[in-house]
Amino acid sequence: MAATILHGVGATTALSSINYNNSRRSLPERKRTSLVIQCDGSLSSGLNISNNRGAKLSTNAVATKQENVTASTTSKPGLRHELLLFEALREGLEEEMERDPHVCVMGEDVGHYGGSYKVTKGLADKYGDLRVLDTPIAENSFTGMGIGAAMTGLRPIVEGMNMGFLLLAFNQISNNCGMLHYTSGGQFKIPIVIRGPGGVGRQLGAEHSQRLESYFQSIPGIQMVACSTPYNAKGLMKAAIRSDNPVILFEHVLLYNLKERIPDEEYVLSLEEAEMVRPGKHVTVLTYSRMRYHVMQAAKTLVNKGYDPEVIDIRSLKPFDLHTIGNSVKKTHHVLIVEECMRTGGIGASLTASINEHFHDYLDAPIVCLSSQDVPTPYAGALEEWTVVQPAQIVAAVEQLCQ
Amino acid sequence: MAQLTRRSLRLLRPTSAARLLTTTASTAPISIETSLPFTGHNIDPPSRTVETSPHELLTFYRDMALMRRMEIAADSLYKAKLIRGFCHLYDGQEAVAIGMEAAITRKDCIITAYRDHCLYLGRGGTLLEAFAELMGRSGGCSKGKGGSMHFYKKENGFYGGHGIVGAQIPLGCGLAFAQKYSKDENVTFTMYGDGAANQGQLFEALNMAALWNLPAILVCENNHYGMGTAEWRAAKSPSYFKRGDYVPGLKVDGMDALAVKQACKFAKEHALKNGPIILEMDTYRYHGHSMSDPGSTYRTRDEISGIRQERDPVERIRKLLLAHDLATEKEMKDTEKEVRKEVDEAIAKAKEIPAPDTSELFTNVYVKDFGLEAFGPDRKELRTVLP
Numbered sequence: 001m002a003a004t005i006l007h008g009v010g011a012t013t014a015l016s017s018i019n020y021n022n023s024r025r026s027l028p029e030r031k032r033t034s035l036v037i038q039c040d041g042s043l044s045s046g047l048n049i050s051n052n053r054g055a056k057l058s059t060n061a062v063a064t065k066q067e068n069v070t071a072s073t074t075s076k077p078g079l080r081h082e083l084l085l086f087e088a089l090r091e092g093l094e095e096e097m098e099r100d101p102h103v104c105v106m107g108e109d110v111g112h113y114g115g116s117y118k119v120t121k122g123l124a125d126k127y128g129d130l131r132v133l134d135t136p137i138a139e140n141s142f143t144g145m146g147i148g149a150a151m152t153g154l155r156p157i158v159e160g161m162n163m164g165f166l167l168l169a170f171n172q173i174s175n176n177c178g179m180l181h182y183t184s185g186g187q188f189k190i191p192i193v194i195r196g197p198g199g200v201g202r203q204l205g206a207e208h209s210q211r212l213e214s215y216f217q218s219i220p221g222i223q224m225v226a227c228s229t230p231y232n233a234k235g236l237m238k239a240a241i242r243s244d245n246p247v248i249l250f251e252h253v254l255l256y257n258l259k260e261r262i263p264d265e266e267y268v269l270s271l272e273e274a275e276m277v278r279p280g281k282h283v284t285v286l287t288y289s290r291m292r293y294h295v296m297q298a299a300k301t302l303v304n305k306g307y308d309p310e311v312i313d314i315r316s317l318k319p320f321d322l323h324t325i326g327n328s329v330k331k332t333h334h335v336l337i338v339e340e341c342m343r344t345g346g347i348g349a350s351l352t353a354s355i356n357e358h359f360h361d362y363l364d365a366p367i368v369c370l371s372s373q374d375v376p377t378p379y380a381g382a383l384e385e386w387t388v389v390q391p392a393q394i395v396a397a398v399e400q401l402c403q
Numbered sequence: 404m405a406q407l408t409r410r411s412l413r414l415l416r417p418t419s420a421a422r423l424l425t426t427t428a429s430t431a432p433i434s435i436e437t438s439l440p441f442t443g444h445n446i447d448p449p450s451r452t453v454e455t456s457p458h459e460l461l462t463f464y465r466d467m468a469l470m471r472r473m474e475i476a477a478d479s480l481y482k483a484k485l486i487r488g489f490c491h492l493y494d495g496q497e498a499v500a501i502g503m504e505a506a507i508t509r510k511d512c513i514i515t516a517y518r519d520h521c522l523y524l525g526r527g528g529t530l531l532e533a534f535a536e537l538m539g540r541s542g543g544c545s546k547g548k549g550g551s552m553h554f555y556k557k558e559n560g561f562y563g564g565h566g567i568v569g570a571q572i573p574l575g576c577g578l579a580f581a582q583k584y585s586k587d588e589n590v591t592f593t594m595y596g597d598g599a600a601n602q603g604q605l606f607e608a609l610n611m612a613a614l615w616n617l618p619a620i621l622v623c624e625n626n627h628y629g630m631g632t633a634e635w636r637a638a639k640s641p642s643y644f645k646r647g648d649y650v651p652g653l654k655v656d657g658m659d660a661l662a663v664k665q666a667c668k669f670a671k672e673h674a675l676k677n678g679p680i681i682l683e684m685d686t687y688r689y690h691g692h693s694m695s696d697p698g699s700t701y702r703t704r705d706e707i708s709g710i711r712q713e714r715d716p717v718e719r720i721r722k723l724l725l726a727h728d729l730a731t732e733k734e735m736k737d738t739e740k741e742v743r744k745e746v747d748e749a750i751a752k753a754k755e756i757p758a759p760d761t762s763e764l765f766t767n768v769y770v771k772d773f774g775l776e777a778f779g780p781d782r783k784e785l786r787t788v789l790p
Binding site for chain 2: 145
């Protein structure tokens, strides 16, 4: 899963002129301008978003150093540096901690140990034990503690070592985190970020391979986002920290070692927007997190077979970016949802209902939703592979959909 | 002999938060012994002698009478179906709220569960806001969207108001954590009941508070019944102040406002230096657990009336005032009449406030930040402005 992915964004330079600056620039030297990047690659400097759709995007599914990627037209010269996804998360976290003294981290083994996936490595040495707090194994209460601290104005980031452990904190997340802003009539805001890895893939067994998106999605008052590349991981982390609403950031165990070149410049992505990965015209494929890569792999096969899939990484799991999705449906009239969530009551199920409700007239065929099987994840490797959607299944589904 | 003017007794007025109005009641200190000694666990209990003043005693009397009247009025409103849902009444336990307020400042935080009407009042909430919230009107403290169990007053350090038993305890530790983080020398009083004392989150939170020396004071309001279950039927060890083990504890007579004041003052000093402490307030509620509970199926009426005769907090202050010649019977009756009138006026005004507008259904779900115009699937365009 260590493919290098490049997808063009408005603020990139053409590949030929990139200086491969592999050494990371330290924080103070970077420029401090902030921009909001729209999903279609255009830069927004304020209010007129809808007109900036001129930037072209990379049409290749996977790019390596050898391939020439057609870069976008409006390019701002900027240096980029290469890093892994967990380092991108750490960079975003560190920049926000630097910027605002109210930002603090709490979780199991985030401090001295550096985080079980190294996302918080080095932060405790830099910011101290109180700001990067090692908690005992008590998810319910340290999540509650984070929420209480957020009520006073601190901006904690609570890390669940594995998403599955956050089930213990469900009471706090649902009853306090989601509801306090409403039941207090707006007196308290809860600017908390709850993040952690979930997902299937390392033969971790049933309890450690859970996907909790579907359980959390009905909680009113929270926002959910899923990151999938180092670029959007850093952008979404920063946006989540700056947001005054509680945000749950879903990461994936298999994606932590993805490598990508991201801009040196500071950037924040929008929490409610979906990302256009590959524009096309035959079918809209909606996906998020790890399934994005399975979809892109299937897309290569499909392109060879003559199909032109439009791939959208929905990123925002709550609320859905029906604006981007709707525009795509109006163009292609076929929808395929590929997700790693469970079939029953998953994100795909809600998305299907939502699209059917709003864009029924634009659909030429019923929406197909490929999700994981409704089974606890088995340990055996081959069985585990078959609980999630594989590229071959995606190809078959598209072929059937577009008949 | 202190002359009592009307002004001297007004302490819960909506506009003035000042507790020490210039008054003709003297503030000369008098020492009074608490009714029972404190019992300590892993700590030396404070002395039984409490410093107070005529002024303070008079305000105690008035405030408690106000709280008592408010709860009884809420009882009638509930029976008249103007208050719906759950309504948990605090009468009998007023001494805890009053004594605590006397020992701390508004910068300290209080967080409690659902029996929060009187604590809200003690923290500077007005009768009007309380009744409006109870009746679901837009002038309520949470705009009518919270209800009986969700009273909050952020600017005065009252963090609610929580419906799930025990869930407020980790929140309270979070408040204490934030106080330690910003180093502002304040404490948090996290209140819970004898029913919640058996929750795991309490012990998890205690462990963390003790580990990091958070200025958290955990107050167990032991009214001896967790809804219908007596404490000896729910807990192997009903000495809740000892359950902290490594965390020191103090058992306090929760029906004696002066004892509560002494204990809270002592606890605040302790928490700022040495970390968490548990206070167990031995108190009693006259009403049932909530308005849907008659309160007599699991305890005898004799027990309730016995406590009312022997330990009632308002009676105790009344006897003190009479014993020290600080007020006459007539003056106290006048105070009660005044208080009754105030409550009735507030209810009448609250009844006139309209219910929240239908558009309020969708407000305050999210904080509108980044200048976002709309959330949700019907969004036609997106506008964002970075801060």
